[in-house]
Structures are given as C-alpha cells and as structure tokens.
Amino acid sequence: MPDRPNPRAERRQEALSRDRIVATAVELLDADGEQGLTFRALATRLSTGAGAIYWHVANKDELLTAATDAMFVPILDVRRINASPPAKIRTIGLSVFDAxxxxxxxxxxxxxxxxxxxxxxxxxxxxxxAGVPAPAQFTAASTLVSFILGASSQNAVNASVRAASGTRSRSDSLGAVADRWARLDPDEYPFVHQIAGAIGEHDDREQFLAGVDLLLTxxxxxxQPTP
Amino acid sequence: MPDRPNPRAERRQEALSRDRIVATAVELLDADGEQGLTFRALATRLSTGAGAIYWHVANKDELLTAATDAMFVPILDVRRINASPPAKIRTIGLSVFDAxxxxxxxxxxxxxxxxxxxxxxxxxxxxxxAGVPAPAQFTAASTLVSFILGASSQNAVNASVRAASGTRSRSDSLGAVADRWARLDPDEYPFVHQIAGAIGEHDDREQFLAGVDLLLTxxxxxxQPTP
DNA sequence: CGCCACAGTGGAACGCCGTTCCAGTCAAGC
DNA sequence: GCTTGACTGGAACGGCGTTCCACTGTGGCG
Structure with missing residues (x-):
C-alpha cells in the first residue's frame, strides 16, 4: 500500500467497506433521489469498479434497505426521551416527518x-x-402509523416538487401550493379554491401535528381541539 | 387491411390507439406490478414495435399517469351517490382502499x-x-386524505407481499401478519407480540374503516366510538 | 525468507430497459 | 394513378443492474 507500482487509477485512501458504501449511497440519494443512486456513480465516487461493491453488498435492494436503516434507526431512540405518551407519540411522528x-x-x-x-x-x-383500553389499542396504533407514514410520504413528494421548481424556504412551502390552488377553476374546485386564501399562515409541520392531535382526540x- | 400481402408478423386486427395501449398497460401492471410494464412487453402483446407506441404516448411516465387515471376517475363518481357526509367520506375512502x-x-x-x-x-x-367550522376544515380534510392514502398504500404493500408468498384469501390476510407477529421476540416487541393473538377476527377493510371513524370522531x- | 492462498478489487461484458430514428406502408384526396 | 402524410415496427443508442474473471497485495505457513 505505501507506494503504488502502477500509475493507473489513483488508489483509494481508505479501504472499501460496507459502511463507507452505505454512507456514499446516502449522499447520492440525498443529492438526486432514488434515480441518483447508481452502481456506476457509486463506484466512481468511491474510486473503484462496480464489481467491487458487490463484494460488500448483495444488490441494489439491500443497499437501499441499509441506507433506509441508517436514516431510520436513530428515530427509534425516542425511547430515551422522557415525556407523556401523547407527547412521545407526537415526537415520534415529527421525527419520521422530518426524516x-x-x-x-x-x-x-x-x-x-x-x-x-x-x-x-x-x-x-x-x-x-396512556391507558387506552385493550380492544381499541390495535386500531388506534395502526391508524396512527398509517397517518404518520402517509402524511410524511405526501409531504416528501411535495417537498421534491418544491425543490424541482424554484421555491426554497420552508415558510413558502404551503404558500406555493396555495398559489397553485388559487388558480384552479372555482367551479370545479370550490373547496380547494376557497381554502387557498386562508392557509397563508400555516406551516406543514404544524399541519401534520394538528392531524396527529385530531387522531389523539x-x-x-x-x-376537544381548539374549541 | 382486408388481405395481408406479406406473411411476416401477423397484422393486428384492431388499429393501435391510445385507449388500447392504456388498457393493455393496465393488464401488464395488474399482472406483474410496475416492473411488468415494459415498452417491449407492451409492443409484443399489441403485435407491434416499441416505436409505434411512442406515436400515441409521449413516454412511460405519461403512460403510467394515464393508467392511474383510468383506475381513479371512476372513484370520483362518488358524487352521484346519496348519503350523509360521513357516510360519503367512508365510501370515498373505501373506494380508494379497494382500488x-x-x-x-x-x-x-x-x-x-x-x-x-x-x-x-x-x-x-x-x-x-357536515357543518365543520371553517377554520378546522382544512386540517380535517388534509388529515383524512393523508390517512386514506397512507393506509391504502400500506395495505397495498402488504397485499403484494401476501401475493408473493402463498396466502390467498382475504380472510387470511391479517391472519398471516398475525402469525409473523406472534413469532417476534416478546422482549423486543411486547405490544405487537401480545396483540398478535387478539386480531384473529379482524379484517383489514374493517380496520381501515375504524381508522376513518377515529378521525371523524x-x-x-x-x-365516541364503541364506548 | 520465500511462497502460497485467498480476501478483496475493478474493468469488461451481458441482457434488459426507455427512448430515438427512420425506412417503409397504406388509405385518403387530388 | 400519384402524392401526401399519418401511422407503423424494427434497428440502434446509451445507461442500467448484475456477473464474470484476471489480477493484486497481504498474512500465514513451511
């Protein structure tokens, strides 16, 4: 390793490892989304060939799973924090939403x-x-999970669209959506069109928390929420 | 068109059209999921070449959108039915869930x-x-939408997994999940493990409706639901 | 100390994908 | 009957995930 005998491709400084591969995969995914993760792009960024990656990772699916794991596992540490059950549920939800x-x-x-x-x-x-009666626990829990995952996914889709167009700041997020809604045909979309003007002060994170509270209620x- | 001059590939009976293409795309998607939809597979099934399809459809994305449209537009006809607002919301949700x-x-x-x-x-x-006060309408509506889309998506994922393994019938659906849950480590998953035994009689459609009712409450x- | 075995590497090659290109076809209009 | 142009379908292109394999460098053994 000290001196390189052949002057071809510069040799990597650090050895290839599963962790380094996953970390680089996350970089690519964050930069360009799922289509940005390519074994060739990964190999280039790691200064190696595509084949070498397969020594550490079985296939792209396993790589995606490992990358998701790296992002998601920290969320499970909500167990550490000390708070009332409803507050903890809100925190769990927000962690998923933000991630x-x-x-x-x-x-x-x-x-x-x-x-x-x-x-x-x-x-x-x-x-x-929190003392929710046993027969209601399963319905309540799975409804919360469905909402948290659903709302977070949809926000993420909107966030990608936002990023693709010009809009930047968090505070503009719903504003941009409101603009699009305001331009819709009032005859076809009376509700959405009417509401477009009223959501200026809203933030989609607060909006998400309000949904969680609706469920907890x-x-x-x-x-009763905001009576 | 009456007689075929060349005996090469059998000539299509019906002319190629956007509708026929979309309908065939839906067949492929239903059979093998998103990865089952291929311009080559589509061309083969339509007895044509890949290039001909591009005359009627701009690209795969537009094809997927059109296919989704064909599945989703009927759902919007819930407007026709006559029922109370909560009942209509339940019906909308169930339509999405079933689709x-x-x-x-x-x-x-x-x-x-x-x-x-x-x-x-x-x-x-x-x-x-239904007379929901105006300031609460947006939060309530978007929470319902998030839950309906989220719960339906997750059920669809589970349904695919179910189809991939052997389990068939609708009634076995939650049963198979319960089996997997029952085998989880009770120390790591106390809640899920405990609940696995109690959901034998549940149906995931009813489960979904219970979630909608939780939100409506x-x-x-x-x-109050089932006091 | 020399050799070997083998974990680890990286580049070439395979088969598939979406998409483009273009030489053909054929019915309708002059 | 000729021309035109909407429409067809197969070849070709670049890029993908994945496989294959000749090679390297190092630690352990004789």
Whole structure:
C-alpha cells in the first residue's frame, strides 16, 4: 500500500467497506433521489469498479434497505426521551416527518412491513401506557402509523416538487401550493379554491401535528381541539 | 387491411390507439406490478414495435399517469351517490382502499399532487356540508386524505407481499401478519407480540374503516366510538 | 525468507430497459 | 394513378443492474 507500482487509477485512501458504501449511497440519494443512486456513480465516487461493491453488498435492494436503516434507526431512540405518551407519540411522528422531508427517497422504503412493525410497536407501547383500553389499542396504533407514514410520504413528494421548481424556504412551502390552488377553476374546485386564501399562515409541520392531535382526540387521549 | 400481402408478423386486427395501449398497460401492471410494464412487453402483446407506441404516448411516465387515471376517475363518481357526509367520506375512502388493493401499482402514483388535490376537494366539500367550522376544515380534510392514502398504500404493500408468498384469501390476510407477529421476540416487541393473538377476527377493510371513524370522531362528526 | 492462498478489487461484458430514428406502408384526396 | 402524410415496427443508442474473471497485495505457513 505505501507506494503504488502502477500509475493507473489513483488508489483509494481508505479501504472499501460496507459502511463507507452505505454512507456514499446516502449522499447520492440525498443529492438526486432514488434515480441518483447508481452502481456506476457509486463506484466512481468511491474510486473503484462496480464489481467491487458487490463484494460488500448483495444488490441494489439491500443497499437501499441499509441506507433506509441508517436514516431510520436513530428515530427509534425516542425511547430515551422522557415525556407523556401523547407527547412521545407526537415526537415520534415529527421525527419520521422530518426524516422524510430531509430524505424523500425513504418514502417508498418505509412502507416495508418491517418498519411498519417497528413503528406499530413504538406507538402501541405508548397507547398502553396512556391507558387506552385493550380492544381499541390495535386500531388506534395502526391508524396512527398509517397517518404518520402517509402524511410524511405526501409531504416528501411535495417537498421534491418544491425543490424541482424554484421555491426554497420552508415558510413558502404551503404558500406555493396555495398559489397553485388559487388558480384552479372555482367551479370545479370550490373547496380547494376557497381554502387557498386562508392557509397563508400555516406551516406543514404544524399541519401534520394538528392531524396527529385530531387522531389523539378521536382516540380519547386529548380534549376537544381548539374549541 | 382486408388481405395481408406479406406473411411476416401477423397484422393486428384492431388499429393501435391510445385507449388500447392504456388498457393493455393496465393488464401488464395488474399482472406483474410496475416492473411488468415494459415498452417491449407492451409492443409484443399489441403485435407491434416499441416505436409505434411512442406515436400515441409521449413516454412511460405519461403512460403510467394515464393508467392511474383510468383506475381513479371512476372513484370520483362518488358524487352521484346519496348519503350523509360521513357516510360519503367512508365510501370515498373505501373506494380508494379497494382500488389500491386491486391495483397495488397505483400507490406511488396517487401521491402525486394532482390526485391529492382531487381527494382534498371531494372530502372538503363533504366536511363543509357536515357543518365543520371553517377554520378546522382544512386540517380535517388534509388529515383524512393523508390517512386514506397512507393506509391504502400500506395495505397495498402488504397485499403484494401476501401475493408473493402463498396466502390467498382475504380472510387470511391479517391472519398471516398475525402469525409473523406472534413469532417476534416478546422482549423486543411486547405490544405487537401480545396483540398478535387478539386480531384473529379482524379484517383489514374493517380496520381501515375504524381508522376513518377515529378521525371523524376527532373532527367531531361522530359520537365516541364503541364506548 | 520465500511462497502460497485467498480476501478483496475493478474493468469488461451481458441482457434488459426507455427512448430515438427512420425506412417503409397504406388509405385518403387530388 | 400519384402524392401526401399519418401511422407503423424494427434497428440502434446509451445507461442500467448484475456477473464474470484476471489480477493484486497481504498474512500465514513451511
């Protein structure tokens, strides 16, 4: 390793490893989405050939799973924080929401059953602690999981669209959507068109939390929302 | 067209048309999912070449959008039926749920903003009719949309997994999941493991409707659920 | 100390994909 | 009957995931 006998491609400084591959894959995914992750692009960025990557990773699917894992596992550490069950559920939800906003490519991956199960477990535990009656626990937990994953995915899609067009700042996020809505035909879209003017002050993170609260209210863990 | 001068590839009986292309695309998608839709497979099934398809359809993306359209537009006809707003919302939700169960490839497509807007409009109108106070309408409508799309997508993923393994019947659906859950480590997954035994009689369609009702309760359109 | 075995590498090659290109075909209009 | 132009279908292109394999460098063994 000290001196290179042949002057061909510069030899990598650090050895190839599964961790380095996954980390680089995340960089590519964050930069250009799922289509940005290519074994050739990965190999170029790691100064190696595509074949070498296959020594550490079985295929692209495993690579995507590992990358999602790296983003998602920290979320499970919500267990550490100390708060009431409803507050913990909100925190779990927000963590997923923020992770998917920052890494929109996670969306399709997180729907995989294994992660669904992890979230169901995490939220179900909180519902038990909160004293939700046993027969209602499963419905409540799986509804929360579905909403959290659904709302986060859809926000991520919108975030990608936002990034593709010019709009930048977080505060403009719903504003841009509102603009599009305001231009819709009022006869065909009376509700959306009317509401477009009223959501200027909204933030989609708050919007998401309001949805969680709506569910917690229905479950009986909260009083009536904003009466 | 009456007689074929050359005996090469059998000439198509019906002329190529955008509708025929889209209909065949749906067949392929239903049979093998998104990866089953290929311009080559499509051309073979239509007894033509790949190039001819591009005369009627700009690219694969437009084809997928058109196919989704064909599946989704009938859902919007819920406007016709006559029922109370909560019942109509349940019907809309179930239509989406069933459509995605039958055609799991729709999932990623339905998250596109245009479909989100259509559903928001449909459900927002019902909330207005039901007398939900104006400031709460947007949150309520978008939460319902997120849940309906999220829960339907996740069910579709599970349905695909189910189809990939051996399990067939609808009634076995949650049963198979319960089996997998029952085998999980009770120390790591206390909630999921415990609940696995209790959901034998559940049906995921009913489960979905229970989630909708939970939300309607939180919105204030329903009494307390099963007190 | 020399050799060997083998984990690890990287580039060439394969078969598929979406898409483009273009030489043909054929019915309708002059 | 000729011309035109909408329409066809097969060849070809670049890029993808994946496989294959000749090669390298190093640690352990004789």
């Amino acid at each position: 998917m906003d920052a890494h929109p490519w996670i969306g399709p991956q997180l729907s995989r059953t294994s992660w669904q199960t992890s979230m169901l477990e995490l939220i179900g535990q909180q519902l038990q602690l 229905g479950i009986g863990l909260l009083g | 995605m169960d039958a055609h799991p490839w729709i999932g990623p497509q339905l998250s596109r903003t245009s479909w989100q807007t259509s559903m928001l409009e449909l459900i927002g109108q019902q909330l207005q009719l 939180g919105i204030g359109l329903l009494g």
